[in-house]
Amino acid sequence: MSAVAFAVAAPDRYIPSVDRAALPLDDPVTEAFVRDSERGLQQAYDAHSRLIHSYCRRVVGPDAAADVTQEVFLAAWKSRGRFDPSQGTLTGWLMGIARFKSIDATRSRMRRPEISDEQAPEASVDDRDPDDLALRMLLTEALQQLPERARQMVELAFLDDLTHTEIAEQTGQPLGTVKSDIRRGLERLRRNLEGFDAAPA
Numbered sequence: 001m002s003a004v005a006f007a008v009a010a011p012d013r014y015i016p017s018v019d020r021a022a023l024p025l026d027d028p029v030t031e032a033f034v035r036d037s038e039r040g041l042q043q044a045y046d047a048h049s050r051l052i053h054s055y056c057r058r059v060v061g062p063d064a065a066a067d068v069t070q071e072v073f074l075a076a077w078k079s080r081g082r083f084d085p086s087q088g089t090l091t092g093w094l095m096g097i098a099r100f101k102s103i104d105a106t107r108s109r110m111r112r113p114e115i116s117d118e119q120a121p122e123a124s125v126d127d128r129d130p131d132d133l134a135l136r137m138l139l140t141e142a143l144q145q146l147p148e149r150a151r152q153m154v155e156l157a158f159l160d161d162l163t164h165t166e167i168a169e170q171t172g173q174p175l176g177t178v179k180s181d182i183r184r185g186l187e188r189l190r191r192n193l194e195g196f197d198a199a200p201a
Helices: 003-009 028-034 039-061 062-078 091-110 130-145 148-158 164-171 175-198
Strands: none
Touching: 028 039, 028 091, 028 148, 039 062, 039 091, 039 130, 062 091, 091 130, 091 175, 130 148, 130 175, 148 175, 164 175
């Protein structure tokens, strides 16, 4: 089973039970955003614009990607009071907003009068479902942000389909370490998805 498929459909028994209200803020960027600091928006943009712009580019095309990316961050800042870090990551929340803004931009473009071939953008957009694309990009981003050992454990478990015991034997790590690394890694992946689902339309 792929990491994407697992994170979307994983049984709850694989996800640690936590008091989400007690979870700490993910990083200084999230804290600045939540605390409504003067640099909160700029820090969020600096940290997450690459991912958001990449997604927008693939959904709406290169010509509109910069404008839609800007709309995402402006909408996020206006709605910052609705962001709850106990309900998911800022990364996931921003991607959820990007999904709505990109879909709106695509619908708006489809309502416009037909344009000539000379005026049409040269590059085509990704033809995958915007939700599926967003989830895949979010999970890839979350995997990259995991500590190297935890990322390795998750990939061995769900990309290579190894058991915990097999992973322990292959890596030389104690079985308890393998299990705890995988549980923490999956919690990070799940929190990104929760943030995505919690984003305002």
